[in-house]
Amino acid sequence: MLARHGQAAITDSGVHGRAVVDKVLAGAAIVEAVHPVAAAALRRRLHPVVFGARQAVFTEGEPGDRLYIIKSGKVKIGRRFPGGRQHLLTILGPSDMFGELSVFDPGPRTSSATTITKVRAVWMDRDGLRAWIADRPEIGEQLLQMLARRLRRTTDTLVDHSGTDVPGRVARQLLVLAHRFGAGEGDTLRVTHDLTQEEIAQLAGAGREATHRALHDFANRGWIRLETNAVVILHPDRLAQPRRTHRPPT
Structure with a gap:
């Protein structure tokens, strides 16, 4: 059972100190082009917190008045559609912020945030x-x-889902994950995503079986190598080709 912020999250006092918070803030969009004095003022308003892996930070529909900035770990943001199908909007990592809409709009949360790995974060409330x-x-x-x-990225994703076949959408999500979490290994790119195939399917807006077929087709073509919680991209240029080249053979 997923535990929520008020139940199982613990504070992160003293473990990762001011230097870590400063490093995280330096990469956060909220302080881009902001004067160092303002960034220092923000730091004083932040509260540290730790979440275990696969823990609910907040759930769609519940009230909320906190935003979070990730110090370490990964968080998935998703929405549940009529019929119960879950769709993942994005995967977030260090320096990414989430939950900020509730700070401006006191209505219920419009999405759910769940940790993928253990997460250290800082939070700030509406006041x-x-x-x-x-x-x-x-x-x-x-x-x-x-x-x-963020709205532009969401629009791009909606357009991609409506105009691209499943292999093309899966390829695009692999490249997005590579841009965010990839690390070079010689001529290849290792992407430690920590996701299940079901979660990759939810990111691509596709069924699990179709996503499984697309991933294994890419592997059979020599474009990627599948590993537990990771994928090694051998030919990113092939994944970036027009969608017609992604279609598995019949």
Whole structure:
């Protein structure tokens, strides 16, 4: 059973100190182009927390007033559609922020956030963010730009799902994961995603069996190598080819 923030999360006091938080903030979109004094003020408003692997941070439909910035680990953001089918919107890692919409809109959460691995994070509530923005009005514009970029990515994903076949969508998600979590190994790229095939299917907006066939077709072609919780991309240029080349042989 998934435990939630108020139940099983523990604070991270003193384990990863100010230097770690500063490093995380330096890469977070919320402080891009923000004066160091404003970043320091933000740091003072943040509270550390630790979540275990596969733990619910918050659930779609429940009230919320906190945003989170990841220090380490991975979090999946998803929505449940009518009929119970789960769709994953994105996978987040260090320096990524989530839950910020509830800070601006007091309505119920529009998505669920669940850890994939153990996660260290920091959080700030609605009052803390508003006080920070009141002290530094330019931060409001920064947040609007960040939300606009996120909306653009969501629109791109919707277009991709409506106009691309399953192998093409799976290939695109592998490249997205590689951009976010990939590490070079000679001429190859190792992507430690920590996802199940079901979760990869949810990211691609596809069924598990169709996703399984696409992944193994890519492996048989020599484009990727499948490993537990990871994929090694041998030919990223092949994955990036037009969707017609991804279709498995009949």
